[in-house]
Amino acid sequence: DVKVTQSSRYLVKRTGEKVFLECVQDMDHENMFWYRQDPGLGLRLIYFSYDVKMKEKGDIPEGYSVSREKKERFSLILESASTNQTSMYLCASTMEQGGQNEQFFGPGTRLTVL
Amino acid sequence: GENVEQHPSTLSVQEGDSAVIKCTYSDSASNYFPWYKQELGKRPQLIIDIRSNVGEKKDQRIAVTLNKTAKHFSLHITETQPEDSAVYFCAAPSGYSTLTFGKGTMLLVSP
Numbered sequence: 001d002v003k004v005t006q007s008s009r010y011l012v013k014r015t016g017e018k019v020f021l022e023c024v025q026d027m028d029h030e031n032m033f034w035y036r037q038d039p040g041l042g043l044r045l046i047y048f049s050y051d052v053k054m055k056e057k058g059d060i061p062e063g064y065s066v067s068r069e070k071k072e073r074f075s076l077i078l079e080s081a082s083t084n085q086t087s088m089y090l091c092a093s094t095m096e097q098g099g100q101n102e103q104f105f106g107p108g109t110r111l112t113v114l
Numbered sequence: 115g116e117n118v119e120q121h122p123s124t125l126s127v128q129e130g131d132s133a134v135i136k137c138t139y140s141d142s143a144s145n146y147f148p149w150y151k152q153e154l155g156k157r158p159q160l161i162i163d164i165r166s167n168v169g170e171k172k173d174q175r176i177a178v179t180l181n182k183t184a185k186h187f188s189l190h191i192t193e194t195q196p197e198d199s200a201v202y203f204c205a206a207p208s209g210y211s212t213l214t215f216g217k218g219t220m221l222l223v224s225p
C-alpha cells in the first residue's frame with residue numbers, strides 16, 4: 001500500500017510565524033503536490049515537484065514556498081503566516097504524469113493561524 | 115489552463131435512490147477524468163476514473179460516463195447507501211503533470 005504521511009494533523013500558529021508542513025511518501029514516487037482545501041473551493045494546487053530539487057508553481061503559490069531535498073520528502077513553507085492561510089493542507093504523490101494517474105493523498109494538516 | 119465546473123454543490127437522496135454528479139471541462143485535449151471520494155475527516159481517495167477512449171465505465175454501483183463532444187462527464191451511483199455519504203470531487207488534467215479539481219459535491223444519503 002502507498003503510504004503518504006504528514007507531520008501534523010493539527011497545527012496552531014500565530015501571525016508572522018514561519019511554518020513548516022512536511023510530507024513523506026514511501027513508494028518512490030516522482031511527483032509530489034501540495035493542495036489547499038477550503039469549503040466551497042475544492043482542492044487548489046499550491047506547488048508541485050516532479051523531481052528532487054525541482055518545483056513548479058500551482059494555481060495559488062503566493063505566500064508559500066516549497067523544498068524537496070530528498071525524493072520521499074516534500075515540505076511546504078509559510079514564510080510569514082497570515083490568518084487567511086488558515087486552512088486544510090493536503091499533500092499527494094504519484095508515480096509519474098500526475099495529470100494522468102491516481103494521486104495518493106496524505107491525511108491532511110489543519111492549520112489555524114491566530 | 116483547465117477549468118472544471120462541478121454541479122450540484124450539495125445533493126440529498128434517500129437510501130436506495132440514485133445520485134448523479136456532473137462536471138464540465140474546458141480543454142478539449144483532456145483525456146483522463148478521475149473521481150475522488152472524501153469521507154468526513156479522511157483523505158480523498160480515487161474511486162473510479164475514465165480515459166477518453168471509452169464512453170462509460172462501471173464498477174459495481176458506481177459508473178462514470180464521458181461525452182467528449184460536449185466536454186462533460188458524470189458520476190452515477192445507484193442504490194445509494196448511508197456509507198456513500200461523502201464529498202465527491204471530479205478532476206481533469208492540466209497537461210501531463212497536474213490535475214484541476216472541481217469544487218466538490220457533498221452527498222448525503224438518508225436512511
